[in-house]
Amino acid sequence: MNQEHEPEATRRDASDTESSRASRGWWDSNADEYQSEHGAFLGDDRFVWGPEGLDEAEAALLGPAAELKGRRVLEIGAGAAQCSRWLAAQGALPVALDLSHRQLQHALRIAGGVSEDATALVEADAGALPFRDGSFDLACSAYGALPFVADPVRVLREVRRVLRPGGRFVFSVSHPIRWAFPDEPGPEGLSVGASYFDRTPYVEQDEDGRAVYVEHHRTLGDRVRDVVAAGFRLEDLVEPEWPGWNTQEWGGWSPLRGHLIPGTAIFVCTAEAGGR
Numbered sequence: 285m286n287q288e289h290e291p292e293a294t295r296r297d298a299s300d301t302e303s304s305r306a307s308r309g310w311w312d313s314n315a316d317e318y319q320s321e322h323g324a325f326l327g328d329d330r331f332v333w334g335p336e337g338l339d340e341a342e343a344a345l346l347g348p349a350a351e352l353k354g355r356r357v358l359e360i361g362a363g364a365a366q367c368s369r370w371l372a373a374q375g376a377l378p379v380a381l382d383l384s385h386r387q388l389q390h391a392l393r394i395a396g397g398v399s400e401d402a403t404a405l406v407e408a409d410a411g412a413l414p415f416r417d418g419s420f421d422l423a424c425s426a427y428g429a430l431p432f433v434a435d436p437v438r439v440l441r442e443v444r445r446v447l448r449p450g451g452r453f454v455f456s457v458s459h460p461i462r463w464a465f466p467d468e469p470g471p472e473g474l475s476v477g478a479s480y481f482d483r484t485p486y487v488e489q490d491e492d493g494r495a496v497y498v499e500h501h502r503t504l505g506d507r508v509r510d511v512v513a514a515g516f517r518l519e520d521l522v523e524p525e526w527p528g529w530n531t532q533e534w535g536g537w538s539p540l541r542g543h544l545i546p547g548t549a550i551f552v553c554t555a556e557a558g559g560r
């Protein structure tokens with residue numbers, strides 16, 4: 285982090301506005317490091333749902349790849365838009381949206397090296413999507429936006445609004461059980477250190493008390509209720525198991541922990557007709 289003082293980690297409330305401001309600043313400052321650390325794993329045009337390495341090509345959570353051709357797909361919290369580029373390669377018409385200008389600059393950088401890149405990039409907050417009602421057939425998000433917002437129902441309602449009725453939204457987030465464990469890849473990350481039920485956000489703040497990084501926690505039950513409250517039907521909840529081939533750590537996600545507790549939760553949802 286490019287700051288003179290190390291931010292202080294604490295647990296306190298953080299509003300939607302404060303969370304968005306912190307996320308934009310943090311991802312703008314840390315996009316370079318994120319892409320250089322994880323870019324090889326993410327690939328230039330691979331769609332991976334999380335640190336376990338579950339590929340959309342294998343999981344087909346958005347539907348069979350052969351049926352993606354011509355589908356209008358919105359990716360939320362797209363980062364450098366790796367997932368969108370995979371979708372474009374299947375013939376889909378992706379729009380990659382992110383709050384961070386710097387993350388989207390990485391999308392442009394990678395697109396320069398990918399032939400026939402057809403990904404539109406939009407810089408916006410997932411809580412106020414700049415699209416008309418029913419503009420998309422599908423929406424997706426791999427760890428984008430939802431773990432970082434104070435009001436996830438607002439984001440889910442926005443996604444529901446811009447999807448056509450019957451459209452599918454698939455999103456992955458940190459598995460809620462991780463909240464109870466220290467974010468460490470080794471054995472120290474295997475002992476419960478906090479209450480799973482404590483929703484107080486994790487905040488890193490500067491010396492003036494301004495949030496520079498915020499993560500919000502929802503229990504599994506909260507996430508299910510959020511999805512339903514926003515007008516979706518929950519079709520599936522996927523908890524990818526750590527595969528034997530993946531020996532790579534990603535922050536607190538590791539083979540050691542991944543073989544014992546889930547690291548990612550993927551929600552497969554369908555937009556109800558009429559919405560809420």
Ligand SMILES: C[S@@+](CC[C@H](N)C(=O)[O-])C[C@H]1O[C@@H](n2cnc3c(N)ncnc32)[C@H](O)[C@@H]1O
Pocket residue numbers: 304307308311326360361362363364381382383384387408409410411425426427428429430432433
């Ligand atoms: C963990 S990264 C995931 C990026 C990408 N999906 C990937 O798998 O590499 C989270 C992304 O969500 C974006 N983000 C955070 N809050 C957001 C918001 N309110 N609206 C839109 N994007 C947001 C961040 O800028 C960041 O690029």
